[in-house]
Amino acid sequence: MGFQKKTGKGRLDKYYRLAKEKGYRARAAFKLLQLNKKFGFLQNSKVVIDLCAAPGSWCQVAVEATPRGSLIVGVDLSPMKPIPGVISFQSDITSDKCRAELRRHLKTWKADTVLHDGAPNVGTAWIQDSFNQAELTLQSLKLACDFLVEGGTFCTKVFRSAQYNQLLWIFGQLFDKVDATKPPSSRNVSAEIFCVCRGFKAPKHIDPRFLDPRTAFADLKENVTTDEARVYKPEVKKRKRGGYEEGDYTLYKEVLASEFVESTDPISILANSNRLVLDTLEPSLSLAALNKMPATTIEIRQYCLDLKVLGRSEFKKLLKWRILAREAFGLPTKKTPQPAVAEEEEVAEVEPMDEELKIQEDLQAMKDKNAAKRKREKRKENERKTKEIQRLQMHMTAPMDIGIESATGEEGMFQLKALEKDKVAGRIAKGRMAVLTERPKKNQDSGIGSSDDTDDESDDLNDTLERELDQHWDSFQDRRAKYEARLKRRKQEEDGEWEGLSADEQESSDDDIVQESDDSDDDEDDESPQRLLTDLDGTENDAGLSKRATKFFNQDVFKDIPGLEQSDSESIVGEGEDMTDAPVTGKSEAKTTGSERGSKTASKRNAKENASLVIDDEKEAEGEREQDDSWEDKHRRSDGRPNIDIITAEAMMLAHQLASGQKTKYDLIDENFDKYAFRDRDGLPEWFVDDEGKHDKKQKPITKEAAQAIKDKTRALNARPIKKVREAQARKKFKTAQRFEKLKKKSDLLANEEGMTEKEKAESIAKLIGKARKKAPKRSVKVVVARGANRGIQGRPKGVKGRYKIVDSRMKKEMRAQKRIAKRK
Numbered sequence: 069m070g071f072q073k074k075t076g077k078g079r080l081d082k083y084y085r086l087a088k089e090k091g092y093r094a095r096a097a098f099k100l101l102q103l104n105k106k107f108g109f110l111q112n113s114k115v116v117i118d119l120c121a122a123p124g125s126w127c128q129v130a131v132e133a134t135p136r137g138s139l140i141v142g143v144d145l146s147p148m149k150p151i152p153g154v155i156s157f158q159s160d161i162t163s164d165k166c167r168a169e170l171r172r173h174l175k176t177w178k179a180d181t182v183l184h185d186g187a188p189n190v191g192t193a194w195i196q197d198s199f200n201q202a203e204l205t206l207q208s209l210k211l212a213c214d215f216l217v218e219g220g221t222f223c224t225k226v227f228r229s230a231q232y233n234q235l236l237w238i239f240g241q242l243f244d245k246v247d248a249t250k251p252p253s254s255r256n257v258s259a260e261i262f263c264v265c266r267g268f269k270a271p272k273h274i275d276p277r278f279l280d281p282r283t284a285f286a287d288l289k290e291n292v293t294t295d296e297a298r299v300y301k302p303e304v305k306k307r308k309r310g311g312y313e314e315g316d317y318t319l320y321k322e323v324l325a326s327e328f329v330e331s332t333d334p335i336s337i338l339a340n341s342n343r344l345v346l347d348t349l350e351p352s353l354s355l356a357a358l359n360k361m362p363a364t365t366i367e368i369r370q371y372c373l374d375l376k377v378l379g380r381s382e383f384k385k386l387l388k389w390r391i392l393a394r395e396a397f398g399l400p401t402k403k404t405p406q407p408a409v410a411e412e413e414e415v416a417e418v419e420p421m422d423e424e425l426k427i428q429e430d431l432q433a434m435k436d437k438n439a440a441k442r443k444r445e446k447r448k449e450n451e452r453k454t455k456e457i458q459r460l461q462m463h464m465t466a467p468m469d470i471g472i473e474s475a476t477g478e479e480g481m482f483q484l485k486a487l488e489k490d491k492v493a494g495r496i497a498k499g500r501m502a503v504l505t506e507r508p509k510k511n512q513d514s515g516i517g518s519s520d521d522t523d524d525e526s527d528d529l530n531d532t533l534e535r536e537l538d539q540h541w542d543s544f545q546d547r548r549a550k551y552e553a554r555l556k557r558r559k560q561e562e563d564g565e566w567e568g569l570s571a572d573e574q575e576s577s578d579d580d581i582v583q584e585s586d587d588s589d590d591d592e593d594d595e596s597p598q599r600l601l602t603d604l605d606g607t608e609n610d611a612g613l614s615k616r617a618t619k620f621f622n623q624d625v626f627k628d629i630p631g632l633e634q635s636d637s638e639s640i641v642g643e644g645e646d647m648t649d650a651p652v653t654g655k656s657e658a659k660t661t662g663s664e665r666g667s668k669t670a671s672k673r674n675a676k677e678n679a680s681l682v683i684d685d686e687k688e689a690e691g692e693r694e695q696d697d698s699w700e701d702k703h704r705r706s707d708g709r710p711n712i713d714i715i716t717a718e719a720m721m722l723a724h725q726l727a728s729g730q731k732t733k734y735d736l737i738d739e740n741f742d743k744y745a746f747r748d749r750d751g752l753p754e755w756f757v758d759d760e761g762k763h764d765k766k767q768k769p770i771t772k773e774a775a776q777a778i779k780d781k782t783r784a785l786n787a788r789p790i791k792k793v794r795e796a797q798a799r800k801k802f803k804t805a806q807r808f809e810k811l812k813k814k815s816d817l818l819a820n821e822e823g824m825t826e827k828e829k830a831e832s833i834a835k836l837i838g839k840a841r842k843k844a845p846k847r848s849v850k851v852v853v854a855r856g857a858n859r860g861i862q863g864r865p866k867g868v869k870g871r872y873k874i875v876d877s878r879m880k881k882e883m884r885a886q887k888r889i890a891k892r893k
């Protein structure tokens with residue numbers, strides 16, 4: 069017979085695993101451990117009887133929990149592997165033989181505790197199963213009453229069935245204290261419950277009716293084996309515990325077939341008779357008619373010979389035959405119109421049970437199916453979530469992705485479907501169109517609501533406009549916040565560099581900023597959003613110069629430069645823009661300053677550049693500013709500091725000089741005004757200008773420290789593992805963390821385990837840790853066969869490094885032989 073894995077009902081649960089780990093033969097061990105922990109009856113038990121003990125886990129627990137040298141006797145229908153310290157034998161606990169055997173083992177002793185965890189073969193109808201279980205419990209109680217010492221304990225399994233209350237009542241009569249409990253290790257799906265009956269009263273005389281299932285479960289027994297059950301479920305064989313009927317002491321019963329046909333209770337005849345007689349010595353008209361009927365086939369005759377061997381389908385055929393016979397005899401049947409109420413019932417009796425059973429079965433099947441489906445879905449959902457979290461932890465996904473995915477579920481907040489339902493999507497689409505098409509109209513119109521549109525439409529338009537204004541206002545707020553932050557940052561960076569400015573000027577500059585924001589606030593009333601944004605930037609003053617440019621050119625140095633005042637604002641704006649927004653690089657500074665000095669070439673170039681910088685359109689300006697913003701955002705770290713990677717020794721040296729205060733930004737700018745800055749490039753070929761551009765720079769001296777710093781940096785970069793390796797390392801780390809987390813959970817579970825001692829807990833946890841620990845790789849041992857030059861040598865063979873083992877040709881065979889012998893033992 070193949071081994072069947074217990075996967076049903078989630079059998080491989082934690083207790084199953086724990087039982088395996090601890091060497092218990094069944095997970096049931098934990099039920100007794102938990103019961104004993106709660107009621108503590110095994111500690112003082114010197115004699116224990118375990119009824120229905122196989123495979124023996126309760127016996128194992130009993131050996132552990134009882135005082136050393138206690139007598140433990142286990143009995144079961146099935147054979148049981150021996151357990152040290154336990155006497156076990158095979159017997160039926162309902163038999164007298166079992167009682168005698170127990171007596172033999174106990175001699176004159178009495179048991180302190182009787183355990184019973186018996187379960188008869190189940191799998192038929194639930195009512196039948198539970199009744200059999202209750203019967204078995206009563207049998208075990210009977211044995212307990214025979215063997216228990218006064219004050220002893222009886223611990224038994226009971227099903228929460230119709231007999232449960234009767235059993236509890238009987239326990240109550242025989243014991244001082246009865247506790248019914250379900251230990252945590254007992255599955256919730258199981259109807260089992262455990263009764264711990266303490267303080268056996270040991271009465272001199274026990275009313276035999278207590279221990280007789282016929283009387284103990286008197287009013288329930290009839291329900292269990294009805295005639296219908298016997299006919300429709302003939303495979304459920306029931307022992308005849310009720311004894312013989314009054315005055316009828318024969319087991320074999322014959323009934324005339326005509327009687328069966330005429331009877332109003334055909335079921336009881338089929339259930340209680342052995343044979344339907346079709347031929348009698350005395351002539352009978354009705355039997356003759358039955359014999360002549362074409363429906364009385366050989367098959368039917370065979371069925372009538374022995375009713376006890378018939379199954380459900382045969383009984384059905386007999387009942388059909390009966391109906392045909394009744395029709396032939398003119399007796400009322402279900403098909404005929406109902407002449408008499410009394411006879412109408414007889415056939416109708418058969419159907420309800422059949423249908424009811426079917427409906428019940430169908431209902432149950434549907435329920436099971438639904439429950440399974442729900443469970444499956446829940447499990448899938450949980451698995452999906454776990455995976456997502458893992459992916460997130462491994463940086464394989466962004467939290468946003470989860471949001472999107474989860475939004476696709478039923479509860480998705482932003483489901484388009486849901487929007488469609490509410491017709492919101494349509495409204496949104498409509499609103500958008502309105503924005504695009506109605507805007508120009510609005511400018512032509514004198515005002516909102518002045519059009520001839522219907523009220524609804526104008527309301528929609530108002531809504532849309534309002535929404536749009538809100539959006540503009542929000543984006544304006546965002547941008548203003550960003551702008552102010554940037555401005556502040558710049559101011560901080562440049563503090564001290566504008567030493568030439570007086571305090572008043574500084575104040576005025578501050579005022580300017582306030583003014584700007586005020587302006588922009590005022591502009592809020594202006595309906596053009598573009599204007600809002602342009603003013604917000606506020607980098608220009610009335611003359612078209614940026615503030616910084618104005619400050620710059622207000623310096624005394626520029627006072628005497630002719631043409632600067634009348635220089636077109638566009639070019640100055642360009643310069644101003646360059647000064648403020650472009651990143652400071654030697655080259656750009658050189659260019660800018662070159663133009664300022666009025667050098668012919670540079671000014672020409674600048675004129676070109678400035679021409680390209682001319683901003684005729686506010687939108688374009690805005691776009692550029694946005695580009696600058698994004699450049700700045702990109703090149704700034706989250707803490708607001710510039711994100712510059714220094715990769716050349718020259719840059720490192722400059723950075724060092726700037727950081728140590730040896731030089732200022734303006735020193736660096738000044739240094740760039742050299743002979744190379746004023747080259748006349750007019751008329752030169754492009755390739756030449758390009759090539760010159762690469763070299764017409766002053767070679768700056770590089771300090772030893774800067775060179776070393778760059779070298780170190782490069783070395784550190786090179787020493788860094790490649791991306792793949794780093795990912796693998798991260799994965800490994802993550803997996804280890806996961807394993808550790810699992811281990812922690814398991815240990816917590818074990819630590820909170822009720823049915824274990826502290827020592828056991830510590831041992832189990834140590835075992836878990838041992839398992840989780842990465843095993844050290846086995847050190848390889850070189851096997852050297854002792855032949856040739858190695859035959860009979862002492863010590864390390866020549867040319868062999870590391871661990872070694874010398875073997876000879878016999879060793880393999882001898883080892884195998886030893887194993888064979890050990891197996892035979």
Ligand SMILES: C[S@@+](CC[C@H](N)C(=O)[O-])C[C@H]1O[C@@H](n2cnc3c(N)ncnc32)[C@H](O)[C@@H]1O
Pocket residue numbers: 093094096097119120121122123124125126127143144145146159160161162185186187188189204
């Ligand atoms: C759930 S198992 C008992 C498990 C046991 N307590 C343990 O811990 O290993 C139920 C046992 O009851 C036994 N059993 C059922 N009817 C019995 C009977 N009439 N006499 C003896 N044993 C019976 C079955 O053979 C089965 O081994």
